[in-house]
Amino acid sequence: MSFEVVDRDLLGRIGRLRTRRGIVETPLFLPVVNPLTQPIPPRRMLEEFDCKALITNAYIIKRRLGDQPDLEVHRLLDYDGVIATDSGGYQILVYGDVEADPLEIVEFQKRIGSDIAVILDIPTGWETSRERAEWTVRETLRRAEDAIPLIAESDALWVGPVQGGNHLDLVEWSAKSMGQLPYDIYALGSPTKVMEQYLFSNLVDMVMTAKLNLPMNKPLHLFGAGHPMIFALAVAMGCDIFDSAAYALYAREDRYLTPRGTMKLDELRYLPCPCPVCRRYDAEELKGMLKFERERLLAEHNLYVCMAEVEAVKQAISEGNLWELLKARSRGHPALASAFRRLTRYQDALERWSPTHKLRGLFYFDHYDLSRPELVRHRKRMTHNYSPPLRTSILLAPAPGERPYIRSSEYRRLKEQLIDFKQIHLCFYTPPFGVVPPELSETYPLSQIEVAEPIDPVTLRWTAEETARYVKEKPYEVVILYRRSSADLDDLIEKRCREVCEALGRRLWVMETSNPYGEGALRRLREFLEDKFKEHRV
């Protein structure tokens, strides 16, 4: 097996990819290197930028230098790291068909010693008719099958591209079919238009459709998705490799990459980045330089930023807080925030593939965090795996300020008042969980969460919903709500519990107090319960 996963978070993973030139770690960013001209020489990329792999274009090499005998791509580029080669698929997309035989390109990549190589696929592009899109899927699959005998005897890693564009059913079909062919890496094109027009929500649908229909134990390469602002998103969706020429192309147009988006050099008065270029020069100095010098320095800045962002993503996976990074990055542009919201539609898939145990607590900012795997999993467990103790009644009280609740003084004092009420199961209500039984209050993530205050209104409504859902799903005969007066959350909970209890014919007893853990209130609660139980004999 050429790919081994060593760490995971969301659908992202840190992996080791074994190539003929040694092991490289994923997520792996491949800067695109033009074989004919480079603003940063590949040797410097390896030595100064720590780029252990790059991608270049076999089609261009073949057309321009294909006649040379003993052509070897590492020698050509003066680069000792892992070299991936693309096959000309992008040229097909831009210029229409290219004059190349698919199998010839496969042979050529073997001959020049590519470490990672791509068959000559037919990219679907964007806003392609269904008919044409279907043809690109079928033709790419046919070529992938034809190439199998040739690649079987190769020690390169071979990439099988998935097509379908924005026709998601075709992406699904393409991924399922390609996934059955013996390729080492699968790939998906991110059409230029998606990147140029910030159609990141569409990208989410495309990538997630491909990912969830491809074998999980193989790496996925996202073609042409090289802006650092989407690295966290791409990795979170399970992309292990991404390549891009953006660092160089943007530099040519005086554009400056940051993990929050792109800036134009002439709009920069300051250089908001700690990279060596930005600490050595200021914005005015860069603007005043000769074009070629400026382009080189901007390409260096852009590449530093890309490499550092990959490290940030890896660090987040290793800490288990890729969700938090993704969320921070999604503030770079509304289109990224939209993509993040789109990703929450796939919360079940994210939950299924995310690790169960985490070392760290989690941050809760707003209701979009309800889709994070830890909270989705908690809800599933509460519904399917948790049976409350056999009691006729539940008492719902506001959560103590201290966690875990079971170790709080509030819990102890409340429990004391309930000592004679063996029929009562004491539980707490709290955002963003809903009901928390004290006996579970030490389990992850119930005590390992930090919540931004004041809590947003949607989360409050959700908490009331969840509380009502718990009451509905579990077989208590009496629901006792021991609530705070004048708290929005408590109003909502009472309203929803009342609806559920009326619908199911259960009793609801409500006692309200401004200071639920004061001695007076606790004593009154006890009297309240004595009276109620005497009256009703539950």
Place this chain on the structure above:
Amino acid sequence: MSFEVVDRDLLGRIGRLRTRRGIVETPLFLPVVNPLTQPIPPRRMLEEFDCKALITNAYIIKRRLGDQPDLEVHRLLDYDGVIATDSGGYQILVYGDVEADPLEIVEFQKRIGSDIAVILDIPTGWETSRERAEWTVRETLRRAEDAIPLIAESDALWVGPVQGGNHLDLVEWSAKSMGQLPYDIYALGSPTKVMEQYLFSNLVDMVMTAKLNLPMNKPLHLFGAGHPMIFALAVAMGCDIFDSAAYALYAREDRYLTPRGTMKLDELRYLPCPCPVCRRYDAEELKGMLKFERERLLAEHNLYVCMAEVEAVKQAISEGNLWELLKARSRGHPALASAFRRLTRYQDALERWSPTHKLRGLFYFDHYDLSRPELVRHRKRMTHNYSPPLRTSILLAPAPGERPYIRSSEYRRLKEQLIDFKQIHLCFYTPPFGVVPPELSETYPLSQIEVAEPIDPVTLRWTAEETARYVKEKPYEVVILYRRSSADLDDLIEKRCREVCEALGRRLWVMETSNPYGEGALRRLREFLEDKFKEHRV
């Protein structure tokens, strides 16, 4: 005048502060330099890190080296930039009273050639009794008054500290009183506990209370607030100068600063930063170094990050998107998000001081953005400065997809159908604004906004509220709602408009369609209006 503001956003500004050693630009980050030991020599700070100013401690210099004749602080530190000196106030806070006469310390700072100097104040600290806090305010004011004759003949800039701690009324009194004394710079202490325990919401209240009661034309220095994760927040609240030893102290404890928070070196597997240190070494190399070498490199990393974050903040001010930066940074920790939410309470002050004209559009992510100055100002203008044309009726239609609305084909086609209805004022409804009259649709920020989709539920409710408020405030007799079927927003708008119209005795006519800009629907609208107006004769 020693301070000139050249650019503004929120309460933040880019300024030029004239000192005896030349002009420095604000926001200005002053690394704290211990006069006796430095992990990074001050000369390197200037030459490699571009630190044009630093702060050191006059009290320590006096105690250890005060006997030397001809003591000069720039020579002592081998540093040519601007040197600010602190007076020992921090030592008072930590060790209780120090053996120093307040006026002696003022004289000493003059003697050693400080460019920016602080009187010996009495920091209030945190959780200080009201009585003690009141005394610190009074005593600091007394000392500030006593020092006036001495500083009058000095060419240094003198700092007058504001006290009061978490007693906000004392902060207000302190700021108002100190603001009347002829100091060049005012300052506020951010108690260690605020920074250590992430009490950033309290910091917001303290800083805003001080800021809004101090003269706006003088710079404000926030003492000891040196973590890059709060730079954007501090500047947004109008802090122009901040100092911190964090870059060095954290390095000593193997802690690694980032604009998203602090990481422990032994939890780092990757270095998520493009600074020269992090690009030269990897995490394992750093961990394996000798303590003094590691401490120096971490201090360098920390300082690079601080300097770059100041640049990021300045760039955001110059682009007019400090709100966006603040918002992105507030995702670093729930306590920062809480502080950001607290800041929205001061939306009127932010609006009053933010520039009116911006070059760029704004990003709308969620309902917290309703507090941004551009939207607060828009609402104020709609209420106080806008009078609709004299028509008896308003027709509310869903906003066209294209902006500005008045140039859209939807507007043109709808307008054509309304040509015979001179009594109708055609308006659009759209989140996050509520009602947009087409004649205003080209004014900022109505057409210069990008909104994250799908729009959050709180913004939808808000939009319905705003629509109803407009209808209520303006004197239309008839409200015609031309709405989409099955859209949450349109349901909410109809509900709220119905309530307002019933309460005010106005007519509400509702027509619903699934495709409001289809030819069929537009024709039916015309017929609907003909019938209605025939029937009612408005």
